[in-house]
Amino acid sequence: MDARETLEEYTPGDFYFATSRHTIFGSGSRLTFTGTDVPALGDAVPAALAGTPGSLAVGVLPFDTTATPGHLVVPEAVQVAAPAHPAAADLPRMTVDGPDVVRAVPEPVDHAEAVARAVRALSDRGMRKVVLARALDLEFSGEVPVKAVLHNLVKDNPHGYTFAAALPGGRSLIGATPELLLSRSGRRVVSHPHAGSAPRSADPVTDRENAERLAASRKDHVEHAVLTEAIVETLRPFCRDLHVPRTPSLVSTPTMWHLSTMVTGELTDPDVTALHLAGALHPTPAICGSPTEDARQLVGELEPFDRGYYAGTVGWMDANGDGEWAVSIRCAEVSASRLRLYAGGGIVPASDPKAELDETSAKFQTLLRAMGLEL
Numbered sequence: 001m002d003a004r005e006t007l008e009e010y011t012p013g014d015f016y017f018a019t020s021r022h023t024i025f026g027s028g029s030r031l032t033f034t035g036t037d038v039p040a041l042g043d044a045v046p047a048a049l050a051g052t053p054g055s056l057a058v059g060v061l062p063f064d065t066t067a068t069p070g071h072l073v074v075p076e077a078v079q080v081a082a083p084a085h086p087a088a089a090d091l092p093r094m095t096v097d098g099p100d101v102v103r104a105v106p107e108p109v110d111h112a113e114a115v116a117r118a119v120r121a122l123s124d125r126g127m128r129k130v131v132l133a134r135a136l137d138l139e140f141s142g143e144v145p146v147k148a149v150l151h152n153l154v155k156d157n158p159h160g161y162t163f164a165a166a167l168p169g170g171r172s173l174i175g176a177t178p179e180l181l182l183s184r185s186g187r188r189v190v191s192h193p194h195a196g197s198a199p200r201s202a203d204p205v206t207d208r209e210n211a212e213r214l215a216a217s218r219k220d221h222v223e224h225a226v227l228t229e230a231i232v233e234t235l236r237p238f239c240r241d242l243h244v245p246r247t248p249s250l251v252s253t254p255t256m257w258h259l260s261t262m263v264t265g266e267l268t269d270p271d272v273t274a275l276h277l278a279g280a281l282h283p284t285p286a287i288c289g290s291p292t293e294d295a296r297q298l299v300g301e302l303e304p305f306d307r308g309y310y311a312g313t314v315g316w317m318d319a320n321g322d323g324e325w326a327v328s329i330r331c332a333e334v335s336a337s338r339l340r341l342y343a344g345g346g347i348v349p350a351s352d353p354k355a356e357l358d359e360t361s362a363k364f365q366t367l368l369r370a371m372g373l374e375l
């Protein structure tokens with residue numbers, strides 16, 4: 001199967017996960033695992049897959065794993081196809097009729113105010129970082145054209161992880177994230193945390209300036225260091241060898257520049273699965289903050305919605321415990337004729353509310369472009 005065939009075959013409810021290594025496509029559901037106990041899911045999945053070579057479990061964990069159930073399925077049929085790119089770049093764009101209603105939640109001015117309150121709370125509570133998100137609610141006259149949006153996301157995003165996954169209640173999560181929470185292949189583990197952002201620009205001079213400003217930004221390096229330290233602290237006990245570059249790299253998506261660090265390690269205990277490790281890492285300071293519990297509390301105080309499966313993780317695992325789990329950002333939850341799109345940003349003591357608001361607007365562009373919307 002090539003990229004065009006897997007995309008043609010996709011219907012909402014299926015699992016689609018395109019990376020630079022392969023495209024994983026799962027349809028139907030032979031078994032479903034759902035629950036708020038992630039370690040228990042981590043035990044149940046490999047036990048259920050044992051003895052069925054080639055089988056996979058695929059799905060999502062939410063932001064708040066204690067309140068919203070993780071949702072994993074063993075599909076009836078799984079195809080592991082070649083990477084969608086470079087062929088996907090030549091696919092025609094699919095037309096998406098615009099929504100009837102677009103509503104910001106909260107209003108942009110209120111998000112900027114929440115950022116200002118977060119900056120004060122960081123100093124009052126002795127915290128290093130919190131990630132605050134906002135949403136756009138879109139209402140369409142008919143069903144949201146999930147297949148067309150996924151098609152355009154795949155076409156637009158040659159790197160990273162472009163996904164569609166079923167959620168409980170017939171809903172779907174679709175998006176294209178650059179960030180790898182954790183992959184495991186045998187004893188080798190990789191995490192590719194991203195934090196620190198600047199928008200891309202169609203003008204090459206402005207684009208380069210934005211990248212250079214990000215590379216030199218002390219505030220963004222602080223934001224990034226909090227994240228990398230947390231990833232390393234969590235992975236170190238599991239690994240006999242952990243490689244952490246001294247300085248972050250500048251990476252890009254079609255809409256954003258980021259600072260990222262590729263962390264690689266060698267597992268001490270080969271029985272620790274990809275899902276166990278993803279569960280141990282989540283929620284990282286890329287989507288929550290530091291200290292974790294204080295940040296989770298502050299997110300609950302300042303955001304006027306439940307994040308659901310945004311800022312969770314999406315991926316797959318096989319019977320050996322190998323798998324890939326990406327951070328579910330640059331994504332939207334879809335339910336019939338409604339789509340809720342999310343974007344967040346890391347707030348540190350040096351953050352500026354207006355700049356943070358602009359950053360979330362830029363991050364929305366991944367999904368908005370796939371819908372042909374200019375907002």
Ligand SMILES: C=C(O[C@H]1C=CC=C(C(=O)O)[C@@H]1O)C(=O)O
Binds near residue numbers: 133330344
């Ligand atoms: C939380 C999001 O992005 C994270 C990933 C990369 C850069 C980020 C930042 O610079 O704030 C965020 O930590 C999001 O896109 O909703």
